[in-house]
Each structure stands twice: as C-alpha cells, then as structure tokens.
Amino acid sequence: MNKRFQGQVAIVAGGARGIGNGIARRLAQEGAKVIIGDMRHGQKPAPEQSNIDFNLLDITQEEEVSGFVNNVYNQYKRLDIMVNCAGIVGPTSRKITDYDYQDFNKVLAVNLQGAFLITKYCIEPMLKHNYGRILHMTSVGGKEGNPGMIGYAASKSGLIGLVKGIGKEYAETGITVNGLAPAVIATEFNENTDPKTLQYMVDKIPMKRLGTVEEVAALSCWIVSKEASFNTGCVFDLSGGRATY
Numbered sequence: 001m002n003k004r005f006q007g008q009v010a011i012v013a014g015g016a017r018g019i020g021n022g023i024a025r026r027l028a029q030e031g032a033k034v035i036i037g038d039m040r041h042g043q044k045p046a047p048e049q050s051n052i053d054f055n056l057l058d059i060t061q062e063e064e065v066s067g068f069v070n071n072v073y074n075q076y077k078r079l080d081i082m083v084n085c086a087g088i089v090g091p092t093s094r095k096i097t098d099y100d101y102q103d104f105n106k107v108l109a110v111n112l113q114g115a116f117l118i119t120k121y122c123i124e125p126m127l128k129h130n131y132g133r134i135l136h137m138t139s140v141g142g143k144e145g146n147p148g149m150i151g152y153a154a155s156k157s158g159l160i161g162l163v164k165g166i167g168k169e170y171a172e173t174g175i176t177v178n179g180l181a182p183a184v185i186a187t188e189f190n191e192n193t194d195p196k197t198l199q200y201m202v203d204k205i206p207m208k209r210l211g212t213v214e215e216v217a218a219l220s221c222w223i224v225s226k227e228a229s230f231n232t233g234c235v236f237d238l239s240g241g242r243a244t245y
Contacts, residue, residue, distance in 0.1 A: 003030055004031070004225055004226070005027055005031045005032035005081070005132055006030075006031030006032075006073040006113055008032045008081060009033045009034070009072065009076045009213060010027050010032045010033070010080060011035050011037060011068075011072060011118075011122065012024040012035070012036050012037070013036075013037050013038070013057065013059055013082070013083070013085060013114075014038055014059070014084065014085035014086030014137075015036035015083075015085060016036060016054065017038075017185060018085070018135060018187035018213065019182075019213055019216050020036070020038070020083070020086070021213075022213035023085065023216065023220045023221065025090070026047050026217040026218070026226075028051050031051075032051070032080075032163050033053075034052045035052075035072050035135070036052065036053065036054045036055065038055075038086070039057070039058055039070050039086075042154045042181055043162075045167060046184065055068060055191045059086045059107045059118055060113060060117070062138070065117040069122055070121075075123040078129060079125040080126075080131065080133065081134075081135075081224070082119070082132070082133070082134045083171060083224060084114075084119070084134075084137060086110060086118075086135065087110060087111045087155075088106070088107055088110045088111065088229075089107075089149065089152050090103055090104075090106065090152050091149070091206070092148055092149050092193050093148040093196060095148065095150075099150055102105060104152075104154075107151035107154075108151065108154070111155035111159060112159055112162070112178070115136055118138075119134060119166060123166075123205075125171065127173060127175070129174075130174040130175075132173075132176070133176055133224035133228070134166075134176065134177040134178070134224075135178050135180060135220055136159055136162070136163055136178075136179045136180070137179070137182070138156045138163070138180065138235060139156040139182065140181045140183045140239045141153050141201075141242055142156025142157040142159060142160050143157070143235070144153070144183065144242075144243075144244070146197070146198075146200075146201065148173050148197055149197065159179065159180055160235050163177055163179040163234075164235070166233075166235075168232025170232075175232075176228065176229070176232040176233070177232055177233065178228075178231055178233070178236065179236070180219065180220060180238060181213055181232070181235050181236065181237055181238065182216055182241050183201065183210075184198065184205070184211065185210060185211040185215075186204055186212060187213060196218055204242050205239065205240040205241065206241030206242065207240035209240065211239075213236060213240065216238060219236060219238055223236060
C-alpha cells in the first residue's frame with residue numbers, strides 16, 4: 001500500500017462501520033490522519049491504525065457538525081479530505097400512501113440535510129489552503145429510484161443535486177466535490193432491508209452479486225486523491241453494470 005495521503009487529514013462521517021469504516025481504514029493505511037464522526041463508536045483501531053480517531057457526531061445537528069469540524073481543524077491546522085457515508089435506509093417495501101411523513105423527514109434529515117451541513121462546514125477550512133476533496137456516498141437508487149423506498153431514493157437524488165451544484169460553485173478553488181453511487185454493497189447497512197426489496201435490487205445488477213466494501217474503498221480513495229484533479233460535480237458509478245447513465 002502506498003502512502004499517497006501521507007501528512008493529510010481526513011474526516012469520515014458515518015465511518016464507524018460498513019462502507020465508511022472501510023474507506024477510513026484504507027485512508028489510514030495510506031498515511032492519512034483520519035477522524036471518524038458517527039452516532040456510534042466503531043471498533044477500537046488496531047495498533048497499526050493509531051492514526052484513526054472516533055468521535056460521536058449527529059450529522060443532523062448544526063452545532064455538533066460545526067464544532068466537530070472546527071475542532072479537527074484547530075487541532076491539525078488543515079483539512080484535506082471529507083468523505084460522507086452517514087446514511088439510513090428508512091422504511092422499505094412501503095408505498096408512498098403507507099409511508100409515514102415523520103419517517104420521510106428522518107431519512108432526509110440524515111441523508112440530505114446532514115450532507116449539506118458537513119459540506120458547508122468543511123468548505124471553509126479547505127478554502128484556507130486552496131485544496132480539498134469532498135466525496136458523498138449517494139446511490140444508484142438515487143439515479144433510478146427504488147420502489148418501496150421513496151424516502152431513501154428521494155434523499156439520494158437530492159444528494160446528487162447537492163454534489164453537482166457545490167462542485168460547480170467551487171470548481172476554481174482547488175476543492176473538488178464528487179459523489180459515488182454504488183449498487184447494493186454487502187454491509188450491515190442492509191440487515192434491516194426487506195428481503196424482497198434486497199433481492200429486487202440484486203436482480204437488477206447484471207453481475208448478479210453484491211459489491212464489496214473493499215471495492216468501494218478503492219475507488220473512493222482515488223476520487224479523494226490528488227490524482228483526481230479534473231473531476232468535480234461528478235457522480236461515479238459502482239454498480240456491477242446496473243447503471244444506465
């Protein structure tokens with residue numbers, strides 16, 4: 001493993017488990033100091049991964065988000081990377097007529113409004129150094145829509161718009177803002193997904209398998225590297241052939 005992130009500081013929101021944790025560990029292995037913000041604590045880092053710290057963070061609370069980002073910058077005097085993997089699925093196999101409005105708001109609060117907040121407060125410290133890499137984990141479901149999951153699909157579609165708009169806003173600053181739209185990835189994130197809904201999504205993948213955390217981490221770390229200097233406002237696919245545009 002090379003050290004392309006040596007000396008860099010990275011925030012990973014939603015990095016206590018699943019995709020976010022895989023990305024956090026890959027960044028750390030390649031030399032970054034990684035600060036995870038999550039509603040739950042993750043596994044204690046192995047001795048060789050002492051450059052990963054965990055902090056409790058509710059991404060839907062503005063004061064918590066601003067304080068978290070400010071603390072990171074004040075401690076390390078830089079912020080190079082922000083990867084946002086914080087997200088919830090919400091109800092599945094439920095038509096809109098049976099979808100509770102409170103559930104809809106909760107999904108949007110985490111998946112979309114939280115993404116807005118963490119991006120807003122990470123931009124300023126990145127501007128101070130004319131460099132930054134921001135990556136949001138969206139979904140192929142946000143591009144194509146998944147029936148029975150209207151809250152999730154709507155939130156991820158909104159996140160795609162957020163990525164494209166902010167990417168254009170800061171295109172001349174040295175800060176890139178991109179998204180990654182996976183199909184179904186094998187993580188505990190899907191433990192509560194209705195089996196019929198999960199099978200529907202797998203059946204739509206031409207490769208007829210789930211993606212892996214390692215595959216997501218590999219592409220994510222390229223997107224947030226210095227090599228990816230001419231990509232912004234872009235949503236990359238990782239879908240086993242499902243994506244059609």
